[in-house]
Amino acid sequence: MTFSADQGTPVLEVSDLKISYHGGERYHPVVHGVSFRVEPGEVVALVGESGSGKTTTAQSVIGLLPANGHVDRGTIRLNGTDISRWSDRQFDTIRGARISLVPQDPGSSLNPVKTIGAQVGEILEIHGEARGKELERRVLALLECVGLPDPELRARQYPHELSGGMRQRVLIAIAIALKPELIIADEPTSALDVTVQKRILDLIDELRAEYGTAVLLVTHDLGVAVDRADRLVVLQGGRVQEEGRASEVLAAPRSPYTRQLIADAPSLSRSAAWVTATARSSTGTAATDDVVVVEQLVQEFPRPTRGEAPFSAVDHVSFRVRRGTTHAIVGESGSGKTTTVRAVVGFQKPTSGKIEIDGTDLSTLGGETLRQFRRKIQLVYQNPYASLDPRQTIFEIVEEPLLNFGNLSRLERREKTLAILSRVGLPEALATRRAHALSGGQRQRVAIARALVLDPQVVVLDEAVSALDVTVQARILDLLDELQQDLGLTYLFVSHDLAVVRQIADTVSVLRGGRLVDEGPVAQVFDHPGSDYTRELISAIPGRKHPAFA
Known part of the structure; x- marks a missing residue:
């Protein structure tokens, strides 16, 4: 097949596309009449949360729908040629050569x-x-x-x-x-640190400019879409909610869904976030005691070669967290942030330094005393699906810590388990389900409920919202703030996402290569970063073309 488009012909034109998935006698439509076009050298972003149909749409363009996926209606034209019902053998002739993923x-x-x-x-x-x-x-x-x-x-x-x-x-x-004439970039940076994300997106942009390649960017991150796309196509439930030039959509969104996406995106709410950060910082300074104290923490690991100096993952890190506040630890992968919090929760013994939780020196604890101490400090992981037992019901998952640490009666455990599920916004009807039957946001609420059922004083959140869509992420952040205000919780919030940190934290420590390079109240660090590395992290936050940054 030869592709020789006339001048003015779009590289990609999708018209009235309808896609469904079939399983036995079940028929599940997921894309409903989607239309858009991508011109030569243009970047068009398909934006929406999980289940919006954006990835399914992109897969259909390159002929990679799952075996049970079917294009029911509409056309997909590549340089004017309809490829919507091509066979795999036909697609093999153009994948990589004309269109890449x-x-x-x-x-x-x-x-x-x-x-x-x-x-x-x-x-x-x-x-x-x-x-x-x-x-x-x-x-x-x-x-x-x-x-x-x-x-x-x-x-x-x-x-x-x-x-x-x-x-x-x-x-x-x-x-x-x-x-190729068209590159489909399907969430190409969602798993990467913010600075690496910027470099990858810069690279795609440079290659687009050099070769005139068109880009279909699939993303749930509206900040990334605003920075990189000429036009946005906003999807919800398999339908186009809004389409237009990125600057116009962001300045005057017509769809309520788009307005909600913008409101929920931490990187697009600079003014509100700064007000929040400043208010939170001033509130935090009113606290009178430090519930977490880390002094000169060193964590070394042996290298595989005998006689070689050990690897220093954390190098003399110190910080304090006041009761009832949120302290963020930020940095790229390999910065030492997760190693630091593993020492704080007592999962590993530091090489040197001191860690105190509510006045208790962790170095004095061991065996059963250390196990009972962990009631005071609980951990919520990044991936709730991987950290929840797929064999247990939601009720059993949340109840389990009470069985391990408490001596409550069966009725008391039931009442407390259902109460905490309700507290995190999960109805009792979900208690009999298993993790696979819940959405990502619901699973993260289960993980939070499990952490809170023992009434801890400190909750460590290790990238606890980084795997969530922006709208779900916003709901979880709201929940965390509400729980902190009502229960007086202290959070240690580990993240590589400075936009989220700016929104939720009172104070922050910035790590690089295991060393502390910046620290202080969030507003102070963001307004007056003390290191070039912190300035680089802040400059890499997506969404800087939004009017809120002007």
């Missing part, structure tokens, strides 16, 4: 037993573009093009030897290898 998860998208060079070269071999020495030269040129240091070394390495940002660059190298 940058998937969300580089970890599961790269073959773990093939070298990076072999995987980048594969797309060139499949389409007969290069062989032998020429193939090697083209592979190294692509790796260099996407900014990977030492391309010859990277080509010999395997995916597990590269960072998440490096792996995503490899996927981009594969996507641009044959200079």
